[in-house]
Amino acid sequence: MLRILHDTRYDFIKWWKHMAILTIAWILVGVAIAAQRTMTGGKAVNYSIEFTGGTLMQLKFAQPPQIDDIRATVAQAGYGHAEIQQFGSPTEYTVRAPGATAAAGDSTSKQIERALKTRYSPTGVQVVRSEFVGPRVGAELRRNAVIAILISFVVTLIYLAIRFEWRFGLAAVVATAHDIFTTLAFIMMMHLEVSLTVVAAILTVIGYSLNDTIIIFDRVRENLKKQRKESLRDVMNRSINETLPRSVMTHATTLAATIALLIFAGEVIRPFSWVMAFGIFTGTFSSIYVATALLLYIERKWPRSGEQKGTARALAEERRRDRGAAQNAVVAR
């Protein structure tokens, strides 16, 4: 049988400090980029019109147009502040205009369409998509997105507390929060447009990362029940190593699917695909390096009482070894 990473004995926990520095640095780069954008007068986050309110039009031209030409035409229609961007192919562009009221929004797309159809004949340009979102809806969607993320947090925490135990739940949730921050940093770096779909992708990443963490924690739970003479740290390492082939296989298949999405599923869904691809990566990273290290920290900080024999015994084993190590150190001196 074909096997990869079979029966490995890597010491993952050993690297936790390096990994912590790496991941914090990554998040800081994201924060720095956001700060730099704000300082230079730009927007830190590229929100879609679902959140900001306004009008969005996706245009398809018969011939590749000049972007300055489109800009001039749109400005002529009275929307000098509109953002114009190429969208995938050279004949497709999006126009984003901030708009206040519904009546104005309705005529915004109409006015821009009329101006463009005058500039490029009626068949030369086609509006394939147009969206208007009023300011109240935008604020509401923004609020709902935050509520959705928080609630999914609480719900999973409760579920984990029921199925596992609060220490596991806390470690898993903190690891998941880490995934959200690294993903947000990635969104900053790529300057991806944050739409509802991207929020959905972030929530899916949360689910996926938890999924991964749970599978490793399930192993930890199982290994703790077996009365081996192992320290808690060794139990963690063993659990990660034992689930490593599964982690690699699942990520291979999921990443393959995500890359197919990224390359073939088109421009509309691309920000979603990027977030998913990065999320799968960071989800795996955090389950291996963040969640387990955190669990170890929490177990040491708040040790269990006698009834959970496995953990208590593993901790005792650890303390015994630490003492031994200290004695050895004395001897060595």
Added chain:
Amino acid sequence: MSNLRWRLIGIAVLTALAVFFLFPRNRTIKVRGSDGLLRETVQRHVPLKYGLDLQGGMHIALEVDESKQAVADKSEAIDRALKTVRNRIEGFGVSEPVIQKAGSDRIIVELPGEADRDRALSVVQNQAFLEFKITDMTQALERVLPRLDAVVRDRKLAPASGTTTAATQTPGAPKGLQGLLTSADSGKKPDTSKKVALEKDSTSKDSIVTGGGAFSNLIQQGGMQGEYFVEAANINTVDKFLNDPGVQAALPPAKEVLWGTDSTVIAGKVYKALYVVDSRPIITGEYLTDARPNTSPLEGTIVQFKMNNVGGRRFRNETGKHVGHYMAIVLDKRVMGRPPVIQSAIGTDGQITMGGKDLAAAQDLALVLRAGALPVPLRVAEIRSIGPSLGKDSIDKGMQASIIAVVLVVLVMVVYYRLSGVLAVLALAFYVLFTLATLAGFGGALTLPGIAGFVLSIGIAVDANVLIFERIREELDRGKTVRTAIDEGFKHAMPAIIDSNVSTILTAAVLYQYGTGAVRGFAVTLIAGITASLVSAIFIVRTFYLLWLQRTRGAQTLSI
């Protein structure tokens, strides 16, 4: 043995159920023919709904418009408005529209396949409040014009001359502010050619020639009493004047100034009509029982309406008192067409002339009149329209991505797990079938993020199998027999599979609760996908193993 039989029966039942849900069936849809009339057509299709982003169409969110008047109980008003909107959409001619209340103060309307945004909005949003009002015969406006001019001057409403001229690009634009303007104003007074054009109505009077106030300069006497003309370029300015509280206070008492819908071309310039009418309607549209579009050789397209007996009696009474007067037909504060003269008392039947509009417009008006007026004015909170070409493109690309994702996953699984991988891939086929059937069965719509969720869950779907296979390998490593290794592998992998999938389903459920439209589609697809993957990965693959064990009794090795 019997266990195996039951399992096979279970799979057969599930498959039959899935095929039943996905089996193409007939449906009746209303299609608007080339003549603009609705016809019922029978279509055969797979009962899997596409979201608006895939099939093209329009999503409109409406909320109560409180800019004119506060509404006390919005939720209740929305409930009543919902009925009206639903009635209107029924006659609109799209298949499977969605009309629902969202939250407590919003109506969501989804019109699959509809591309004409203005038409959809006019049907959904028009309040359709119909009133019949007598036009003013007392020259009430002329008498207050000096006062209006004074108000406009005092409140400094008239724009600076430069900007107005630039904006309107009309030579002889309003003689503006405080009589200081000295531009070529003679062109503005109704010249002879215009008067000739107006003379055909025989009631035309001389224009109002007053001292050149900011307001009075912009309006001219129209073809009948109570009718005035405003040049197209000045419409916005006049509208601004009319909306000013100071001006409104100075308007004649018990009268209203309303815009007409028609424009007239006189001497190459476009004019819009303004009417002064009695504030009190002689009757409103509440007595209307029916409205039908029609064409008449004289008036062009018209909408004929009928009133019930009570309304008819009242209408006859009131019109009897006003014989010889003009009656303005006011729809949502706009005068429809030109007010006709009342020849004699009118009973239950009447008609509205549509001016230059086509039959489709008459049809839509008849539709909204039949469905009744909206209890409150509505305004658009959100509108998305997606062209059919973009939707088609998204489907094609989504399909391509799905196929490639499946091929990649199949390759990885078969190369790495051999026969067991083949079993997992076979189960994947069931998984795809079950997911689609679940979507069809629960009426969930497939959206673009939904397809993405589907592609993604193909990757995740094999995860359960990967977990199980890795466990079986571990058990084999410990020297267990093939049969026990398989049993133990399934048993030990179970807690992890259940926990991880339940947590993902919980996240998806939260998404469903707080998401809208496409995101909801994503959540539904994800939930359907995870459920189906559990069934296929655990139940079906297990059955395949049992089948395989039975055929090769006493197998010593397992291809995994």
